[in-house]
Amino acid sequence: MTRLMMIRHAPTPWNRAGLLQGRTDIALDPAGEGWVATWRLPAEAADLLPVASPLARARRTAELLLGAPPPTDPRLAEMHYGAWEGQRLADLRARLGEAMTANEARGWDFTPPKGESPAMVLARLAPWLRERAGQEPGTLALCHNGIIRVVMARAAGWDFRGKPPAKLRDGTAHLFRLAPDGTPSVERLNIPLTDSPKPEGPAS
Structure with missing residues (x-):
């Protein structure tokens, strides 16, 4: 089985404000860039082939x-939140009420207006996972929380209803194994990249 290590980008001003970013191309600010400077790849990343989402933050x-920009792949772009980008999830739940509750209860088929469901994200990731399953020694993917959650859900059999099997923490790496057909399994989650605390609060 082939290794796949996935790392979420460092925080942006929108992350710290609690706003859904999706495909909105928000850059890291100095606080985010400063935090990445404290990160160090774990031993499990040795020799992995790097690739990144094309969005600026990743x-x-x-x-x-890595010290140099890696190749990018559009299939690693964040889940598209459509009309909800730039809004807070808590505000959407408060405003939409039962309609939001019913949408979230759809699990894999939860879909923002003009956006993507997790099932749609998996559909575009599946060919990429199959390709990477055949590439040794493995892949290091710099991407997004929504992408990593879809891979984790597929690996753990989670249907996006209720609590996830694990909380994916910022400033960590997540190691999966890919079967020859691209099916992921969890090897180790939340491998620390740094001892430095994440920058919090509104960006200056």
């Missing part, structure tokens, strides 16, 4: 962490 995180 590309810049990869460049700072």
Whole structure:
């Protein structure tokens, strides 16, 4: 089985404000870039082939962490939140009420207006996972929380209803194994990249 290590980009101003970013191309700010400077790849990342989402926050995180920009793949772009981008999830739940509850209860088929469901994200990731399953020694993917959650859900059999099997923490790496058909399994989650605390609060 082939190794796949996935790392979420460093925080942006929108992350710290609790706003859904999706495909909105928000860059890291100095606080985010400074935090990445404290990150160090774990031993399990040795010799892995790097690739990044084309969105600026992931590309810049990869460049700072690796010392050079890696190739990008559009299939690693964040889940599209459509009309909800730039809004807070808590505000959407409060405003939409039962309609939001019913949408979230759809699990894999939860879909923001004009956006993507987790099932749609998996559909575009599946060919990429199959490709990477055949590439040794494995892959290091710099991407997004929504992408990693879909891979974790597929690996753990979680249907996006109720609590996830694990909380994916910022400033960590997540190691999976890919079967020859691209099916992922969890090897180790939340491998620390740094001892430095995440920058919090509104960006200056």
